[in-house]
Amino acid sequence: MTHSAFPDGIAGPVPDRDRSPSDIDAACRVLASEGDGLSRMAVALRAIGAEGSGPALGNAFLRVVEAFSALTGRVVVTGIGKSGHVGRKIQSTLASTGTPSIFVHPSEASHGDLGMIQPGDAILALSNSGETPELADIVAHARRFGLLLTAITARADSTLALAADITLLMPQAPEACPMGLAPTTSSTMQMALGDALAVVLLERRRFTATDFGVFHPGGRLGARLRRVGDLMHRGAAMPIGAPDITLRQVIMEMTRKAFGCMGVVAPDGRLCGLITDGDLRRALDRDLERTRAADIMNLSPLTTDPDALAADALRLMNARARPITSLFVLDQSSAPIGILHIHDLLRAGVA
Template sequence: MSKESIRGIAIRTIGLEADAIRGLGALLSDDFERVVTALLHLKGRLVISGVGKSALIAQKIVATLNSTGTPSIFLHAADAIHGDLGMVQPDDMVMLISKSGHSPEIKWLVPLIKNFGNTLIGMVGNRDSFLAAQSDLVLDTTVDQEACPNNLAPTTSTTAQLVMGDAIAVCLMELRGFTGEDFAKFHPGGTLGKKLYLRVSDLYVQNERPSVQPDSTLKEVILEISHKRLGVTAVLGPEGLLAGVITDGDLRRMLEKTVSLEGILARDIMTGQPKTVGPDALAVEALDRMRTYDISQLIVTDEDGRYLGVLQLHDLVREGLI
């Protein structure tokens, strides 16, 4: 098979699934709004269940809802009828996901849920199915055909289920005014979490705090940069206010231009008005600032311009932000 044929199959598959997703909007009914409203005021959890590929989609929707502020748990339909149904509590809502709505496990599970008295949401690809008929609220994820050449393997249908779950999650996020700070509470680990909560104050305090005075000698400047091992030193004026900064690069450029080193002071070398960052800024914001100005250090200052320390590009690399 040629590369063009392989690419053509992929394009056809993507097109089929994209068309199905575009058609979902027309399938949204008042029940969708009722589902979102009920979840917004839910005292318990949303229990989501399914079998086969639908069970995998259920797990992803649970993960998305939990990470965006809607308590949810996954219950495999087969396990539910063998003891795990006990995890369903009186204040919970239950969502069953199924393409056909006629799966044996679903037919077993629906009467039990109804007997418990929990609100039952059916996310189903067949409006004429057992599940649709028995559900209190129905989310229609009907698709015309699977992307599978035999129209059998769950492909387009599971994509539709996934997108319907995302639509619910995003609606709830916007109705709750869910912010980046809220998101960070549920994602404290990994790079994503660090981008959302890690601040400059968490990093610069681990570094040395090199500083010299404007009238410090060249030798004193070199020794301070060398001893503190940050490749930079702040130049401080009265009351600890930042007057300027001297980097390794500043020293090299000075040596290229100067014949005699006698009498050279910090004020003669320093760069006035250096790039700074506040301690409360997000670390990722500091990274953007470094990239914008193509620098590897930022001087940390308070609101009054007093010198606090140095943030290095290496600090951000160490935290996995790059």
Template sequence: MTKPSHLLDTAQQVIKAEAAALETLAAQLDTSFDAAVTLLLNAKGRVIVSGMGKSGHIARKIAATFASTGTPAHFVHPAEASHGDLGMMTRGDVVLVLSNSGETPELADLVAYTRRFNIPMIGVASRPGSTLLQRADIAIVLPNLGEACGTGIVPTTSTTMTLALGDALAIALMKHRDFTPENFRDFHPGGKLGAQLSKVADLMHVGDTVPLAQVDTPMSDVLLTISKKGFGVVGVLDSKNSLVGIITDGDLRRHMDGLLTHHAGDVMTPQPQTIAPKALAEEALALMNSREITTLFAVDPDAAGNVAGILHIHDCLRAGIV
């Protein structure tokens, strides 16, 4: 039985071998990478990514990364392509084909289709003289290194380099398009990523649900608003409907004596903490935690202090922002 220490040695050797391969790939990239990015940027249609076996798994991931970072893309299985899915490709598309050897037979029909209908093709392989790279419009050559398994039969180093190359293409395209975190959230509304990129405007309460009162509103009416709206606070507006104060439970306690003889402007705390609707909800949560408060009024700085909505700390927690 293999000793645990030997297993650890094997793991470290594999990771070091793949890390070294990535360093070699980075140093070897040339103008073909620039040409590939330019071709992808100018595509009027979609990017079709294909590969067989382990390259196919990598191709699926690359297509998904493209699609989520602003480059419309989908994966086409080369075997399925030969049975009708070639129709998923059309003029205006760009095809990215992955094959470590460059001689994968299942790719033949797909490659021939791109040549027949003049669909631009980027080939990625480790053999410059391979059929795939010879027929490609743009050939990206991977370093022809041994696999990390040591026997040369298990795709490891080659798939790691291909995956990294796909990431490099996607990020280069993303940066050229000035793809922002806000754009990214449009494609990732769910899960932890979506939560982290949520804006205050996505979570805040708006319209009649927002607890508001004018500065001259009697406190008897303010108490009814606090009770009815359920946020435990009321925002106080001046004659121009700009937020000038807030009434909280603490303000009510401080003015308990003769409370009902006062108006909102007498009881409020002026210049309350606010946040912009376009701010990240994560920023709002951090602000509420630091100020030890549970609500924030969202005020558009371009709207003369008018209230756009109200955000409660529970809204952030329900959305998965922690």
């Protein structure tokens, strides 16, 4: 093997002769094992048993959905170790999709953070074995104050499952770890079950893209959820003119405003047409004083409204074989109230 050009401690590219197909095989076995665990859980969810017939996962899941939908407080998610990491992710997903929730670390709960858990809250405790001693104080707190205690675990006879009001019992599935010790398949199943719960609650609440945007104002996702009305140019910035202005006046208006187009506005205030740079080029052989805006305008321009999502405006711009760069924004009477340029979307991080 040749001397690595990478600094000490940083691995360079693996030479072809050092690559082993068994590494890929092992990785694929992990994916297959975890996929099998998810498949078993989907089967268990669909197997809704009759009332009192046993701990059917589907029945328990529906009970949790009903309970969390009716909460006056928050879902308090808790867990330790890998279950704690998964629990933090589940709590974050719940909160960002409209279900009020917090994460309380079991050890911190025993040292004062039990005060964060209030009347009206419900607890979602995660423990694959169901025998996590650190959860004892939270379980006791739930019993003492009559709080709903729900659990995600893989053992029906565990201390946590027996203490819980509702147990989401994951089906038995081997860990992907060859020793069967490292939480792999089990933690994937926990996370997927939490995602399923969050999405079902989202749909129950009819949580919309607008609601999602309120909780995700930052970054590219937040940008795509911004409204056209937040980004458009208004008033005197709009390139507009009457149908009877001359071609020379059209050129002057488009040059001053630099949007690559001009809206043609009828006497009643409606947008009745659009002239683009392409329309101008095709009309350059015409008389600049005799030709009117109405003679060369496009009668069916693409438009949008101020409440449309910026991402939807971008899709509209790209919908044609030849993408367009500007959209006029109309009010309910079809009057132009703004114009949106592709550069506005780029600056906002949408495109």
